[in-house]
Amino acid sequence: MKHLIDIKDLSTQEIEDLIKVAEDIIKNKEKYSEKCKGKKLATLFYEPSTRTRLSFEAAMLELGGNVLGFSSAQTSSAAKGESISDTVKVIGGYADIIVIRHPKEGSALVASMKSDVPIINAGDGGHNHPTQTLTDLITIQMEKCRLSNLNIGICGDLKFGRTVHSLITAMSRYKNIKFYLISPKELKIPDYIKTNILEKNNISYIETKDIEEYLGDLDILYMTRVQKERFFNEDDYIRLKDYYILNKEKLKKAKEDLCIMHPLPRVNEIAVDVDEDKRAAYFKQAKYGKYIRMALILKLLEIE
Amino acid sequence: MNIDSIKNGYVIDHIKPGKSLEIYEYLNLGNLDTQVAIIKNAKSKKTGKKDIIKIDELLDINIDILGYLDPNITINKIQNDKIVEKFHPQLPExxxxxxxxxxxxxxxxxxxxxxxxxxxxxxxxxxxxxxxxxxxxxxxx
Known part of the structure; x- marks a missing residue:
């Protein structure tokens, strides 16, 4: 039985296969509409999420399966003090596959160690968010037609932004990737990502505070939100939340075929006037996310 | 000060001064029935002072942990009054x-x-x- 806790759990070949299946789903939706008939997916969301949870639920429903679950810790037995281990043992008796989001780092790994059914990590605090990464990878593949030879700018909260950590880990497998890590010094990428991923794989990277400095070099600009829920101190959040705002004016310096991505939700880091720009790919990205999650559910349930 | 030599057991040598009690705890030596000697601040030619632990039995102890706590430690395995093995513990995985x-x-x-x-x-x-x-x-x- 396979789980998806960290994007590293999937080989390059497996990722390629998932993207191929997702592309096939996009082209032949009808063919997949009853693949998961009689199967149930449980969503255990201990912290708020709209799109990830709904994306998983939509994915399972489009595969002909059913969904159950909870969407906040207050409405779950966690409020009574139940451990994650006990919760997944119980839910494993009700569902065929479990999607978990929890604010604590490593929570999904703990769930997978105790579960009798496949576990998908839908975000464990500021740590990993592998299905967002799969979403990002299929978006890059669909929009740029390649996963190698890319200059990738990542901007905003690189410290707590779990999507960023997973994306860097995943893209480090491909050839000729260069990262431009754009953040204020308080939100710089953690050292374990630099040493364990970037330096270990000889991936070149530049750290900068200035979003405009390298904008003209980028093939992909991945914007992120400064997340209020990751701060213990509200003053720090208020000070940093408006640090980067991408707008039409700044984009004049960018390549014509730049691909602008964002895991969403955005607050104000991408001005609304960018939405109409043909380089804006973030709403398409959200849609691709559902298809790659459909492909993942099929893989983990071992359905051909 | 004299401490008897041991016939079969371990001498954990070159422990950083003051660390021996910590190592004693980590190895759970307090739970043993066998004789254990802790020597603090023994003279050392190399470092001036060192701690030593002597265990008077060839037990199955988790020596890997010692590599994590203090990589300069030397472990002497003693059988029939002779040192049969001398090694530095490796860092455990x-x-x-x-x-x-x-x-x-x-x-x-x-x-x-x-x-x-x-x-x-x-x-x-x-x-x-x-x-x-x-x-x-x-x-x-």
């Missing part, structure tokens, strides 16, 4: 319930009965990371 992850965002801070597991991610620099949250764990001073 995993530490289980030895160090606690201090990351307040880690699942280990709330989940009950979860073993504290740290994995060696960089042998050259002796860096261990929490298995769950991947934060670097601080080595005891």
């Amino acid at each position: 995993r530490l289980i319930n030895i160090v606690k992850c201090k990351n307040p965002r880690c699942i280990t801070s709330i989940e009950q009965n979860l073993p504290q597991i740290c994995e060696l991610t960089d042998r050259k620099n002796a860096i261990y990371r929490c298995k769950y949250c991947e934060e670097k764990v601080q080595k005891p001073e």
